[in-house]
Amino acid sequence: DAKTTQPTSMDCAEGRAANLPCNHSTISGNEYVYWYRQIHSQGPQYIIHGLKNNETNEMASLIITEDRKSSTLILPHATLRDTAVYYCIVRVRRSGGGADGLTFGKGTHLIIQP
Amino acid sequence: EAGVVQSPRYKIIEKKQPVAFWCNPISGHNTLYWYRQNLGQGPELLIRYENEEAVDDSQLPKDRFSAERLKGVDSTLKIQPAELGDSAVYLCASSSRDGAQYFGPGTRLLVL
Numbered sequence: 205d206a207k208t209t210q211p212t213s214m215d216c217a218e219g220r221a222a223n224l225p226c227n228h229s230t231i232s233g234n235e236y237v238y239w240y241r242q243i244h245s246q247g248p249q250y251i252i253h254g255l256k257n258n259e260t261n262e263m264a265s266l267i268i269t270e271d272r273k274s275s276t277l278i279l280p281h282a283t284l285r286d287t288a289v290y291y292c293i294v295r296v297r298r299s300g301g302g303a304d305g306l307t308f309g310k311g312t313h314l315i316i317q318p
Numbered sequence: 319e320a321g322v323v324q325s326p327r328y329k330i331i332e333k334k335q336p337v338a339f340w341c342n343p344i345s346g347h348n349t350l351y352w353y354r355q356n357l358g359q360g361p362e363l364l365i366r367y368e369n370e371e372a373v374d375d376s377q378l379p380k381d382r383f384s385a386e387r388l389k390g391v392d393s394t395l396k397i398q399p400a401e402l403g404d405s406a407v408y409l410c411a412s413s414s415r416d417g418a419q420y421f422g423p424g425t426r427l428l429v430l
Contacts, residue, residue, distance in 0.1 A: 308360025
C-alpha cells in the first residue's frame with residue numbers, strides 16, 4: 205500500500221470547517237483513499253473513502269486532487285466530539301468484497317477548541 | 319444494525335496466565351480482523367479471516383497466540399501464556415463489500 209503523510213496535529217474552532225490534509229504521492233491507480241478516526245478509548249471509526257471522485261456522506265466530505273497525489277477530509281461544522289486522531293490510509297480494494305488489513309500511520313490529532 | 323461486539327472490555331491477568339478474547343462481527347460480514355494497539359500507536363493487524371479461513375496470519379506471534387473462527391461467524395483470539403509486553407488493546411473488525419472496516423470497542427488487556 206502507498207505511504208501517506210499527515211500533519212501530526214491540528215486545531216480547529218468549534219463550528220468551523222475542519223480541513224485535514226493527506227499526501228499520498230505514490231498512490232497507484234487501483235488504490236482507494238480511506239479515512240478513519242479514533243476517539244480516545246474507542247475503536248477506530250470508518251468515515252469515508254474514495255477513488256478519484258469527490259465523495260460526501262453524513263459525516264464528512266472527501267476531496268481528492270485530480271492527480272490523486274493528495275486528498276483533504278472536510279468536517280463541515282466541527283464539534284467538540286470530533287476531537288480524535290484521524291487516519292488517512294491508502295489501499296487496494298478487492299472486487300467482490302474482502303480486503304487486506306489496514307496499515308495505520310500516526311494520523312493527525314485534531315483538537316476542536318470551544 | 320448492531321455493530322461489532324467484543325468481550326470482555328477489560329481484562330487484568332498475571333503473566334504466564336492464559337487469556338481469551340471474543341468477537342462477534344456485523345451480520346453478513348465475511349471478513350474478520352484482529353488488531354493489536356499499543357499505547358500511543360495505531361492498530362497493527364494480527365490476523366485476517368475470510369469466512370472460517372485464516373488468509374493472513376503473518377503478523378500473529380504463533381508461539382503464544384492462536385485464533386479461530388468456527389462456522390465463519392464469531393471468533394476467539396487466545397494468548398497462552400501471556401507476557402508483560404502483551405498489554406495492549408485488542409481490536410476486532412469486520413468489513414463490508416465496499417472494503418470499509420468496522421471496529422469493535424476493543425478489549426483492554428493488562429498483564430501484571
